[in-house]
Amino acid sequence: MKGQKGFVLIHPQPHHGGFSHLIHDAIQQLARWRQLHAQRMELARLSDAALHDIGMSRADVWQEVERPFWDDPLKK
Numbered sequence: 001m002k003g004q005k006g007f008v009l010i011h012p013q014p015h016h017g018g019f020s021h022l023i024h025d026a027i028q029q030l031a032r033w034r035q036l037h038a039q040r041m042e043l044a045r046l047s048d049a050a051l052h053d054i055g056m057s058r059a060d061v062w063q064e065v066e067r068p069f070w071d072d073p074l075k076k
Contacts, residue, residue: 043064044062
């Protein structure tokens with residue numbers, strides 16, 4: 001096409017399994033669990049007015065905070 005520069009698409013190399021792949025996946029999972037924990041603690045620190053603004057009650061928050069760290073609602 002006129003006036004456009006060509007681009008080379010680079011696809012990530014697929015993982016070929018092995019120990020390094022397992023370590024990478026484990027680190028990613030631990031990071032996700034840490035993120036979930038941090039988000040739940042931040043939610044617990046919100047004021048009642050802020051919770052009202054997002055449509056949550058204090059009971060909703062405690063229900064979320066009491067979930068186990070591995071319970072990921074997005075299944076990431």
